[in-house]
Amino acid sequence: MSILVLAEHHDGALAVATAHVVAAAQAIGGDIHVLVAGENVGAIAEAAAKLDGVAKVLVADNAAYAHLLAEPTAALLSELAGDYGHLLAAASTNGKNVLPRVAALKDVAQISEIIAVESPDTFKRPIYAGNAIATVQSEDTLKVITVRSTGFDAVGEGGSATIEAVNFVADNTQSTFIKEELAKSDRPELAAAKVVVSGGRGMGNGENFKLLDGIADKLGAAIGASRAAVDAGFVPNDMQVGQTGKIVAPELYIAVGISGAIQHLAGMKDSKVIVAINKDEEAPIFQVADYGLVADLFQVLPELEQKL
Amino acid sequence: MKVLVAVKRVTDYNVKIRVKPDNTDVDLTNVKMAMNPFCEIAVEEAVRLKERGVATEIVAVTIGPKAAQEQLRTALALGADRAIHVQTDDRVESLGAAKALAKLVEEEQPGLVILGKQAIDTDNNQTGQMLAALSGLPQGTFASEVVVEGDKLKVTREVDGGMQIIELSLPAIVTSDLRLNEPRYAKLPDIMKAKKKPLDVKTPEDLGIEVASKVKLLKVEPPAERQGGVKVGSVDELIDKLKNEAKVL
Ligand SMILES: Cc1cc2nc3c(=O)[nH]c(=O)nc-3n(C[C@H](O)[C@H](O)[C@H](O)COP(=O)(O)OP(=O)(O)OC[C@H]3O[C@@H](n4cnc5c(N)ncnc54)[C@H](O)[C@@H]3O)c2cc1C
Ligand SMILES: Nc1ncnc2c1ncn2[C@@H]1O[C@H](COP(=O)(O)O)[C@@H](O)[C@H]1O
Numbered sequence: 001m002s003i004l005v006l007a008e009h010h011d012g013a014l015a016v017a018t019a020h021v022v023a024a025a026q027a028i029g030g031d032i033h034v035l036v037a038g039e040n041v042g043a044i045a046e047a048a049a050k051l052d053g054v055a056k057v058l059v060a061d062n063a064a065y066a067h068l069l070a071e072p073t074a075a076l077l078s079e080l081a082g083d084y085g086h087l088l089a090a091a092s093t094n095g096k097n098v099l100p101r102v103a104a105l106k107d108v109a110q111i112s113e114i115i116a117v118e119s120p121d122t123f124k125r126p127i128y129a130g131n132a133i134a135t136v137q138s139e140d141t142l143k144v145i146t147v148r149s150t151g152f153d154a155v156g157e158g159g160s161a162t163i164e165a166v167n168f169v170a171d172n173t174q175s176t177f178i179k180e181e182l183a184k185s186d187r188p189e190l191a192a193a194k195v196v197v198s199g200g201r202g203m204g205n206g207e208n209f210k211l212l213d214g215i216a217d218k219l220g221a222a223i224g225a226s227r228a229a230v231d232a233g234f235v236p237n238d239m240q241v242g243q244t245g246k247i248v249a250p251e252l253y254i255a256v257g258i259s260g261a262i263q264h265l266a267g268m269k270d271s272k273v274i275v276a277i278n279k280d281e282e283a284p285i286f287q288v289a290d291y292g293l294v295a296d297l298f299q300v301l302p303e304l305e306q307k308l
Numbered sequence: 309m310k311v312l313v314a315v316k317r318v319t320d321y322n323v324k325i326r327v328k329p330d331n332t333d334v335d336l337t338n339v340k341m342a343m344n345p346f347c348e349i350a351v352e353e354a355v356r357l358k359e360r361g362v363a364t365e366i367v368a369v370t371i372g373p374k375a376a377q378e379q380l381r382t383a384l385a386l387g388a389d390r391a392i393h394v395q396t397d398d399r400v401e402s403l404g405a406a407k408a409l410a411k412l413v414e415e416e417q418p419g420l421v422i423l424g425k426q427a428i429d430t431d432n433n434q435t436g437q438m439l440a441a442l443s444g445l446p447q448g449t450f451a452s453e454v455v456v457e458g459d460k461l462k463v464t465r466e467v468d469g470g471m472q473i474i475e476l477s478l479p480a481i482v483t484s485d486l487r488l489n490e491p492r493y494a495k496l497p498d499i500m501k502a503k504k505k506p507l508d509v510k511t512p513e514d515l516g517i518e519v520a521s522k523v524k525l526l527k528v529e530p531p532a533e534r535q536g537g538v539k540v541g542s543v544d545e546l547i548d549k550l551k552n553e554a555k556v557l
Contacts, residue, residue, distance in 0.1 A: 010469060069474065070437065070447050093467040096433050097449050100402065104438035109403050109523045112432050122526065127430055128325040132334050135527040174446035174477050178462070182469035191468075195556075219557075227486065237452065237466045237487060244346075244426060244486060246468075252556040262324060269534060273554045275546065281539075290537035291549050303543045308557070 001085025002031040004058075006077065006098065007048050008090045009038060014047035016192045017090035019154035022051050024147040025088055026155065027117035031055045034161070035080065037073055039066035049161040060166040067177045068094050074101035075170035081106055081142055085120070091146040091247075099146055108140035113247075115151030129243040129266040149191055150249035150270055183236050190239065193222035195252045196268070198241055201228035202257020202278065202297055209235055211297070212256065214305040224248065224268075226258045242267035257297050260285025277301075309419035309456070309478075311354045311363040314409055314439075315347040315383050317376040318429040327530045334528055343379045346424025348386075349484040352491040353422055353454065355387035362456050365389050367416060371408045371519060373397050377507065384502035385494035391507040396519055398512075401430060404519030406438035411515040413443045418479060420461070425450050425483040436483035446476040452487040 003025045008015040018034065025032045032053050036045045037060040045059040058080070064072045077098065081087055087102060089095030091113040103110035115133075116124040122137045123145065190196065197216050199209055209223070216223050224241040225234065241248055243266035253271035258264060260276070260283055268274070269288050276289035279296050286292040293300060319325060320340040328335045343351075357363035368383035370376045371394040380391040394408045413421060426433040440447035448454065448463030452471070455462040461476045466485045494502075512519045540546045550557045 067472070070440070070449070074441065093450060093465075097437065097447075100434035100437035101441040101447065103434070104403065104406060104441035107403075109401065109521065110432075110434050110438075111523065112430075112434060126531065127528075128319070128334060129428065129431065130531055131325045132327050133529050133531050134525060135529075137524040137526050139522055139524070174480075176475045178473040178475055180467075180469070180473070181471040231487065236470060237485075238468060238470050243428065243431065252550070252554075263321070269531075273550070273556050274534075274537075275550070286539070287536045288534045290554065291546055292537065292539045293543070293546055294539060300543050304546070307543055307547055 002033055002083060003028055003086040003088060004080060004084040005032060005034045006087070006089040006095065007034050007036045007044065008092050008094060009036065009041065009044045012043065014044045016154055017092055017149050018048065019051055020149035020152045021088050021090050021147045022053055022155045023152035024114065024117060025086070026053045027152065028086055028120050030085065033058055035060065035077070037065040037068060037076055039063050045163050049163055050157045050159050052155040052157065052159045054159050054161040057161050057163045058166045059163060060168065062169050064169050064172060068098065069172065069175050069177060070097045070101050071175050072170035072172040073098045074105060076168060077102040078105040079168050080166070084142065086143045086145060088145050088147055091148050095146045099144055103144040106142050106144070108142050108144055109138060110144045111136060111138060112146050113148040114145055115148050129262050130269065131262065148247055150247055183238055187216060188220065188222045190222045190224055190241070190246050190248055194250050195219045195221035196224050196248050196250045197221045197254045197256065198224035198226065198258060199229055199234070199256050200226035200258030201232060203229060203234060206234040211301040215301065215308065218305065218308045226264050255285050256301065258285055259283045260288065309363055310365045310367065310416060311357060312367050312369060312413065312416060312418040312421040313350050313354045313383065313388065314405070314421070314423040314435065315351060315368055315370050315379050316344045316424070316427050317341055317370065317372050317379045318344045318427055321345055321428055327528050331527050331529055333525065341375070343382050344424050344427050346426055346484050348491040349486070349488050350422040350424050351383050351386050351388065352489045353484060356489065357456070358387065367392060367418070369394070369409060369412055371396065371400050371405045380507055381502050382494060384505040385499040386492065390505055393507060393509045394512060394515065395509055396512055398520035400519045401521035401523065402432045402434035402438055404521055405435050406442055407517045408512060408515055408519055409435070409439045410442035411517060413439070420479060421481045423481070423483045425485050436481050440481040443481070445479055445481050447481045448474060448476055449483045450485040451482050452485050454482055
């Protein structure tokens with residue numbers, strides 16, 4: 001059976017998450033098709049056609065799919081699903097918004113955030129904030145799955161898939177896009193960054209997050225945050241790392257003024273090397289940190305920036 | 309406008325869950341249970357809509373074992389007017405819950421249904437989206453603000469890059485994100501009063517549906533444990549270790 005991957009894209013570019021999802025599709029095995037839905041997505045489709053392992057790219061280029069609103073996008077996927085054994089998408093806010101809706105339209109379960117493929121019908125996924133790993137088996141003829149990027153290494157870009165237009169246009173009178181307020185940043189995307197520097201409530205206020213900027217600049221890092229820092233209004237919501245925020249697994253994660261609640265650990269404990277800077281030597285973050293520095297962040301951050 | 313709120317009984321968010329030695333599931337013996345935190349936010353939003361005169365009646369719903377009535381009583385204490393318990397001992401996951409909720413949406417005809425974005429036990433993040441599909445209604449997931457404007461609903465959503473604002477026709481399905489509101493605590497007199505509020509019990513058979521999950525749970529294992537590392541005494545030592553030991557700089 002073939003596998004259909006819903007492409008993730010932002011700002012007119014294919015998101016790297018798609019290459020991770022294609023890797024999961026390869027682990028399942030079968031012909032891999034990628035669906036690029038959106039408006040003016042020709043360039044994105046061409047980028048998707050270059051992904052290793054992709055046989056065909058389907059392009060649904062229509063105003064109906066602009067901003068990938070759930071109602072039309074799910075209708076489109078549901079329309080195409082008949083030809084496939086698996087539907088996959090990134091466990092991004094888009095994938096999480098759309099895929100369960102498709103699954104219900106098809107009267108099948110959805111399997112969220114898989115981190116490993118055991119066989120075409122059996123997958124591993126974290127539950128309880130990552131405190132347990134479940135192996136689950138689906139007997140549905142159509143398997144609808146979101147993929148956690150950190151579980152699969154991205155495929156390369158040596159492919160040359162055929163590109164085919166999809167003419168189905170879903171009509172949608174129920175939802176309208178009004179606007180988007182997206183954070184503009186020159187830093188790498190949180191989920192894709194090799195180094196992440198995150199601040200917590202200990203940062204004290206939003207202004208103090210600037211102390212992380214210089215360090216992030218020197219390391220080419222993305223900046224993340226704990227829920228407490230977001231709730232307190234120090235930084236925007238899209239920076240939250242954790243069970244209910246973004247899941248990251250960079251080469252290096254530096255947690256500054258973060259206590260290490262299980263919900264935060266759920267989002268970063270698969271990082272290769274973890275550094276914690278916290279003035280409380282009992283903070284649970286030290287239990288997962290490879291290198292812990294018990295210190296006042298206001299003293300050590302300027303020094304760290306200078307010496308890096 | 310009638311508002312339906314879905315609440316799930318889950319392990320308390322402070323509990324560090326352990327896996328059973330035979331790897332069949334997590335061990336919930338003597339573990340503290342509570343209302344899913346995102347459901348608390350959903351209930352709070354419904355209560356605020358009622359306080360603002362937008363909602364006229366709040367109906368809290370749960371699908372689960374007998375004990376889940378505790379969470380319905382909590383919802384009633386927080387301000388729900390009545391509750392419906394779809395009682396089952398089956399292992400219910402999102403699709404089953406959504407099917408039960410869809411039947412109740414058909415019966416109750418609410419103007420708005422509010423759910424949590426995610427249950428913190430299965431971490432599924434599916435039920436609201438599935439309910440929307442089954443009921444043929446629009447969805448506003450991961451909401452950090454909802455405003456009823458006539459027969460429309462304006463929803464601000466927390467998305468990967470920031471915020472997205474969409475407008476939905478009513479009736480609609482909303483799932484709450486963390487920043488939608490800060491839930492209140494139930495006051496003792498309200499907890500007493502909640503005991504007298506109506507709580508209907510139904511079974512999945514009454515609704516003509518099956519709720520047991522068809523996804524088999526083959527095995528549950530603890531995650532790979534991280535070895536705690538070392539404490540370093542200075543910034544110099546930290547940089548040295550990162551360069552020469554971890555080789556990440
Ligand atoms: C349903 C639910 C979902 C959640 N999802 C998430 C999630 O996705 N991500 C997440 O992060 N959290 C999440 N949480 C919240 C989580 O439980 C914690 O409350 C949160 O992670 C705490 O953030 P924090 O570590 O920044 O704050 P705190 O726990 O307050 O810790 C602050 C730390 O800073 C240190 N500090 C203070 N001043 C200094 C200084 N000058 N120098 C050095 N150190 C200092 C303190 O010693 C302390 O350890 C969730 C909670 C719930 C209920
Ligand atoms: N068994 C259930 N009973 C009532 N509500 C539920 C149930 N399961 C899920 N929900 C609702 O759906 C939300 C998201 O759950 P899920 O999609 O399963 O992660 C929860 O916060 C609840 O509002």
